Amino acid sequence: MALHLVYGGTFDPIHNGHLAIACAARDALACTVHLMPTGDPPHRAPPGADGATRATMVALAIDGVPGLVLDRRELERQGRSYTVDTLAELRSEIGPSTPLAWLVGADSLLGLPGWHRWRDLFGLAHLVIAERPGSALDAELPAELAAALQNRWTREAADLQSQPAGRVLRLHQPLSHVSATAIRAQLSAGVPTGGQLPPAVAAFIHEKGLYGAAARAPL
Structure with a gap:
């Protein structure tokens, strides 16, 4: 069965770094990537743009990009949006044997013990970890997290296809x-973002005056 891969995030706004991660995951795992903007993220401050606006920017960013699709389910859920609930919903839809994976950044992994019912995530899905510059993944992890990840790490994409959940891939x-x-700080200050945004997203931000951007400010 084909791997069902979800890339969750606030995407506030979606930028070229997000797209590079999504395309790298698509190619490495030979699957479609479902980009899922968060609704009301309980682990961080409220996003600068509302959910519908962030979803619109994701749609603009991935338009015409093969293998990337938008999933709005978290925006349509009432109340706080917990990853464990999203994965449980997906698992009920795709069945118990279909491989399911959740793509997150390394900083999110390091904060995993603060997530709602975080230990239940491993029974629902694999985790795919996108590193960031300066990531601490090679350093000593917090003891609780290290214990939970022990024997789950894999270097092989095929391991995510051979079982429905429970592995962790860098x-x-x-x-x-x-x-x-x-980027939000640059937009607010009227500083050019220097090609860090997909052109359609940059144009939309300035058209709508998002993040304090002026309608005719340089991109």
Whole structure:
């Protein structure tokens, strides 16, 4: 069965670093990547743009990109949006034997023990970890997290196809210093984002004046 891979995030805004990760995962795992903007993320401050707007930007960014699709399910859920609930919903849809994976950044993995029912995630899906520059994955992990990940790590994409859940794979991809936080600050200050955004997303942000961007500010 084909792997069902979900890339969750606030995408506030989606940028070229996000697209590079999604395409690297698509190619490495030979599957479609479902980009899923979060609804009300309980583990961080509210996003700068509302869910519908962030979904629109994701749709603009992936338009015409093979193997990348938008999944709006978390935006359509009422109340707080927990990953464990999303994965349980997906598991009920695709069945118990279909391989399911959740793609997250290394910083999210390191914060995993603070997530709601985080230990249940491993029974629902694999984790695919996209590293960031300066990632601490090669350093000593917190004891609780290290114990939970013991014997789950794999270097082989095929291991994610051979069972429905429970493995953890580090995604080899071009590391990017692009940051949504820095992009929002640049937009607010009227500083050009220097090609860090897909052109259609940059145009939409300036058209709508998102993140304090001026309608005619340089891209």
